[in-house]
Amino acid sequence: MTFLRHAVLRLIKALTVILSVVIANFFLIRLAPGDPAAIMAGEAGASDPEYVDRLREQFGLNEPLLTQLWLYLKGVVQFDWGYSYRMQVDVLHLIAERIPATLLLMGAAFIFSILLGILFGVLAASARHRPGRGWLDSVIVGISLLLYATPLFWLSLLAILLFSVQLGWLPAYGMETPGTDYAGLERAKDIALHLVLPTISLGSFYMAMYVRLARASVLEVIGMDYIKTARAKGVPWARVLRRHVLRNAMLPVITFSGIQLGQMAGGAVLTETVFGWPGIGRLMFDALLQRDYMLLLGVFLVTSTMVVVFNILTDIIYSFVDPRIGAGGQK
Amino acid sequence: MKIFQTRRGALRLTAAALAISLGATGAMAQTKGGTLNTIVQPEPPLLVLGLNQQSPTQYVASKIYEGLLTYDPDLAPQPGLAKSWETSEDGLTYTFTLQDGVTWHDGEKFSSADVVFSVDKYLRQVHPRVRPILNTYLESVTAPDDQTVVFKLKSPFAPFIQLFGTDNMTIVPAHIYEGTEFATNPQNQHPIGTGPFMFESWERGSAITLVKNPNYWKDGLPYLDKIVFSIIPDSASRAVAFEQGQIDVLRGTDVDPVDVSRLENLDGVEETTKGTEMYSTITSMIMNERELPFSNKQVRQAISYALDRDFMVQTIFFGIGKPATGPISSTLPFYDGDVPKYDYDLDKARELIKESGVDLSAHPVKILDYPYGSTWARLAEYVSQQLKQIGFTVDIEATDAGGWAQRVGNFDFDTTFHFSDQFGDPAIGVSRLFVTSNIVKGSPFANNAGYSNPEVDEIFAKAASSTSREDRQELYTEAQKILVDDAANIYLFENQNVTLYKDSVHNLITSGVGTNSNFETVYIDDAK
Numbered sequence: 001m002t003f004l005r006h007a008v009l010r011l012i013k014a015l016t017v018i019l020s021v022v023i024a025n026f027f028l029i030r031l032a033p034g035d036p037a038a039i040m041a042g043e044a045g046a047s048d049p050e051y052v053d054r055l056r057e058q059f060g061l062n063e064p065l066l067t068q069l070w071l072y073l074k075g076v077v078q079f080d081w082g083y084s085y086r087m088q089v090d091v092l093h094l095i096a097e098r099i100p101a102t103l104l105l106m107g108a109a110f111i112f113s114i115l116l117g118i119l120f121g122v123l124a125a126s127a128r129h130r131p132g133r134g135w136l137d138s139v140i141v142g143i144s145l146l147l148y149a150t151p152l153f154w155l156s157l158l159a160i161l162l163f164s165v166q167l168g169w170l171p172a173y174g175m176e177t178p179g180t181d182y183a184g185l186e187r188a189k190d191i192a193l194h195l196v197l198p199t200i201s202l203g204s205f206y207m208a209m210y211v212r213l214a215r216a217s218v219l220e221v222i223g224m225d226y227i228k229t230a231r232a233k234g235v236p237w238a239r240v241l242r243r244h245v246l247r248n249a250m251l252p253v254i255t256f257s258g259i260q261l262g263q264m265a266g267g268a269v270l271t272e273t274v275f276g277w278p279g280i281g282r283l284m285f286d287a288l289l290q291r292d293y294m295l296l297l298g299v300f301l302v303t304s305t306m307v308v309v310f311n312i313l314t315d316i317i318y319s320f321v322d323p324r325i326g327a328g329g330q331k
Numbered sequence: 332m333k334i335f336q337t338r339r340g341a342l343r344l345t346a347a348a349l350a351i352s353l354g355a356t357g358a359m360a361q362t363k364g365g366t367l368n369t370i371v372q373p374e375p376p377l378l379v380l381g382l383n384q385q386s387p388t389q390y391v392a393s394k395i396y397e398g399l400l401t402y403d404p405d406l407a408p409q410p411g412l413a414k415s416w417e418t419s420e421d422g423l424t425y426t427f428t429l430q431d432g433v434t435w436h437d438g439e440k441f442s443s444a445d446v447v448f449s450v451d452k453y454l455r456q457v458h459p460r461v462r463p464i465l466n467t468y469l470e471s472v473t474a475p476d477d478q479t480v481v482f483k484l485k486s487p488f489a490p491f492i493q494l495f496g497t498d499n500m501t502i503v504p505a506h507i508y509e510g511t512e513f514a515t516n517p518q519n520q521h522p523i524g525t526g527p528f529m530f531e532s533w534e535r536g537s538a539i540t541l542v543k544n545p546n547y548w549k550d551g552l553p554y555l556d557k558i559v560f561s562i563i564p565d566s567a568s569r570a571v572a573f574e575q576g577q578i579d580v581l582r583g584t585d586v587d588p589v590d591v592s593r594l595e596n597l598d599g600v601e602e603t604t605k606g607t608e609m610y611s612t613i614t615s616m617i618m619n620e621r622e623l624p625f626s627n628k629q630v631r632q633a634i635s636y637a638l639d640r641d642f643m644v645q646t647i648f649f650g651i652g653k654p655a656t657g658p659i660s661s662t663l664p665f666y667d668g669d670v671p672k673y674d675y676d677l678d679k680a681r682e683l684i685k686e687s688g689v690d691l692s693a694h695p696v697k698i699l700d701y702p703y704g705s706t707w708a709r710l711a712e713y714v715s716q717q718l719k720q721i722g723f724t725v726d727i728e729a730t731d732a733g734g735w736a737q738r739v740g741n742f743d744f745d746t747t748f749h750f751s752d753q754f755g756d757p758a759i760g761v762s763r764l765f766v767t768s769n770i771v772k773g774s775p776f777a778n779n780a781g782y783s784n785p786e787v788d789e790i791f792a793k794a795a796s797s798t799s800r801e802d803r804q805e806l807y808t809e810a811q812k813i814l815v816d817d818a819a820n821i822y823l824f825e826n827q828n829v830t831l832y833k834d835s836v837h838n839l840i841t842s843g844v845g846t847n848s849n850f851e852t853v854y855i856d857d858a859k
Contacts, residue, residue, distance in 0.1 A: 032733060032734070033730070033733060033734040033737045033738065034732075034733030034734050034735075034736050034737035034738075035733075035737070038733070038736045038737050038740055038773070038774075038775075039732060039733045039736050040383075041459060041736070041740075041773070041774050041775075049771045049772060049773035049774055049777075050463075051459050051462065051463075051774075052740075052773045052774060053773075058514060083515070084376075086376035086377070086383075087376045087377055088376075088377055088382075088514055088515060088519055089520065094535065097535055097536075098535070098536065101536070157567055160567075160568065160571055161571075164571060164575065165571055165574065165575060168575075172568055172571050172572060172575065172577075173561075173563045173565075173568045173571075173572055174537055174538070174561065174563070175537060176537065178368070178537065178538040178540070178559045178561050272564070273564045273565045274565045274567075274568055275565075275568070276536075276537070276561075276562065276563040276564055276565065276568060277536075278534065278535060278536025278537045278562075279536070282536060282564060283535075283536070286373070286374070289731060289732055289733065290376075290732075290733070291733045
């Protein structure tokens with residue numbers, strides 16, 4: 001019963017958050033100077049105010065602001081998210097087109113960063129703990145610090161220079177080789193090759209974060225009495241790590257992975273731009289520059305929903321990893 | 332006056348006939364087939380000309396759609412969907428005879444009804460630049476029979492014949508658009524034209540693909556099987572793609588000026604600055620002349636003296652461009668370089684400021700950054716530095732494209748830059764920036780400076796309606812002298828757009844619209 005009540009409350013909270021995000025954004029983007037009609041006329045080199053007025057009327061920008069908001073919210077509920085002014089395509093359709101690429105890159109970067117991050121973090125901590133291996137700890141910490149501090153776009157460009165231009169191993173841009181008719185496995189391989197560089201570039205920063213988090217919390221747990229007991233019992237080191245240390249050290253990593261997913265859902269604008277990846281980040285960025293209100297609101301709606309969903313998922317995972325944290329939030 | 336073909340056009344036709352007869356024996360000349368890989372930057376919002384006129388849209392859609400005429404590098408009209416045309420003595424009636432056997436990409440027959448619909452219903456309503464011209468000058472457009480279209484004007488408009496290109500008077504299919512809301516017609520996502528290439532697919536954010544139109548009305552054309560326009564949002568990545576050979580054609584605006592000079596020196600790369608004659612873009616500094624200090628002519632002249640145009644072109648734009656002498660580009664008809672000169676001279680500038688009696692310290696100015704990349708930010712910094720040297724107090728304001736259009740369109744600026752296309756004739760692309768009647772709010776490419784000179788207004792009006800080329804030249808020469816002397820805008824430089832391409836690509840630039848031509852004769856050596 002309490003679980004059900006908790007779930008309902010949680011849902012209401014989530015919906016309120018999303019609604020506030022939409023309403024706040026609705027007004028925020030209108031604070032930016034220039035509207036889509038003026039921009040489109042400007043780009044076309046039109047010197048005809050009548051034309052701009054016509055566009056405004058066509059986009060419904062003449063209506064009072066509150067009426068526009070009401071119409072928009074009504075539409076959202078009915079899954080009519082409006083038209084992109086510029087592209088004259090349904091907003092839902094445009095977003096749906098970009099979601100697979102976004103999820104693919106997000107998923108790949110997430111798995112890449114969390115797996116390698118934990119691996120190297122634990123490796124570093126355990127090396128520090130064992131005599132004669134301290135150098136490994138220093139190397140891992142050093143590299144992760146470097147990755148943590150390097151700007152993403154610079155890393156991406158260097159990766160392109162090395163792997164695409166110099167070595168010619170990997171494609172420099174896009175998600176698929178344009179102008180080809182690959183299907184099935186061949187297509188999957190083509191996409192996988194295109195995925196490598198963006199994944200590494202996007203994932204490296206987060207990987208460095210995980211290395212540091214995992215290392216710190218493993219070191220903390222290793223000092224606990226129960227670990228000493230396990231060691232004293234004669235349990236092999238690898239098994240101590242796996243059974244006793246890791247599980248207890250993972251909470252901060254999970255917290256951060258929730259944050260990471262939320263951040264990446266907002267679109268990896270830089271990575272997508274440098275690698276020409278057709279994700280949602282670029283869609284949003286272009287829509288912002290063009291003041292394509294409807295499209296921008298649609299993207300915000302999707303990404304804020306994703307962030308809320310990831311947060312809920314993180315909470316659920318907490319309670320599995322550490323049963324002391326109940327679903328009801330009681331400790 | 333009867334114009335069937337200009338003499339140059341006739342020569343060209345003969346040359347083409349020769350080439351065709353030679354082609355029969357020596358099939359070596361052109362390789363058929365193959366895919367041309369290029370870049371469209373930024374991604375166009377839409378591929379339907381008329382509804383959208385931006386440069387990326389034009390680049391792609393100019394292969395899909397056609398107009399009644401095309402233009403050679405001297406901007407003389409050539410046959411397009413019309414095989415011949417004549418103009419009446421009084422300059423009021425234009426009669427076009429259409430090509431035979433033209434079909435739309437969906438198989439429907441093309442006829443004069445499509446032309447009448449496109450001009451009278453479609454373009455009159457949607458085309459951002461052409462609609463005001465049509466609504467001002469066009470009395471009627473009619474189709475006496477399937478092959479003939481007659482345009483009647485209310486009053487003579489000399490550059491009317493320059494308006495029939497694909498980008499200005501795009502011919503769209505009546506059977507798809509008639510009676511619909513043009514902007515939201517679902518077929519906009521799958522454009523149907525008469526051109527040599529047909530729309531195949533558009534993966535948003537990745538690439539647009541066009542394929543050969545097998546039923547194109549010119550037999551044996553086009554040569555290419557496919558054109559792929561890749562969408563690569565980062566400038567450095569675009570340069571890499573060309574360097575690696577994945578891209579055959581790179582337009583100068585696709586990469587930063589600093590990369591152009593590097594890429595053009597690569598092996599197997601050709602470059603040309605041809606093919607921009609129709610646009611003849613000029614970059615100017617525009618000032619809000621409604622109040623001090625810019626309302627003072629001597630202050631404006633001083634600014635013109637204080638800017639070193641050679642330095643701008645050579646250092647800021649890496650040599651891509653040419654110092655401008657006045658409001659009309661040297662590649663446009665009616666250009667006259669015999670105008671007052673503003674050779675770089677800071678002392679003279681300071682002297683003029685002194686003579687003007689304007690107290691510059693009482694009028695600090697802000698330069699509104701032109702938001703099209705870091706090169707333009709450098710230009711703003713340079714101008715700021717020069718203005719400070721002659722006594723101005725200057726600040727630079729940053730903005731984005733939306734903010735810029737809004738501010739300039741509402742006259743809410745001190746000074747800024749813009750580059751503006753001239754579209755083949757001063758009456759279409761130049762007068763709009765200077766005549767009093769075009770001081771209108773809401774559009775950033777009107778007379779936003781607020782320059783007003785009755786003499787100039789009269790000259791431009793006369794020149795637009797005159798049918799004598801000599802008279803027009805005289806009038807435009809006069810206008811250029813006045814506009815330069817008044818420093819109505821500060822004319823900085825003519826933008827040059829370099830096109831880079833692999834040396835295996837041929838016939839890329841053959842007309843005055845350059846890469847915005849239809850690519851029907853483009854071929855690639857050793858095409859697969």
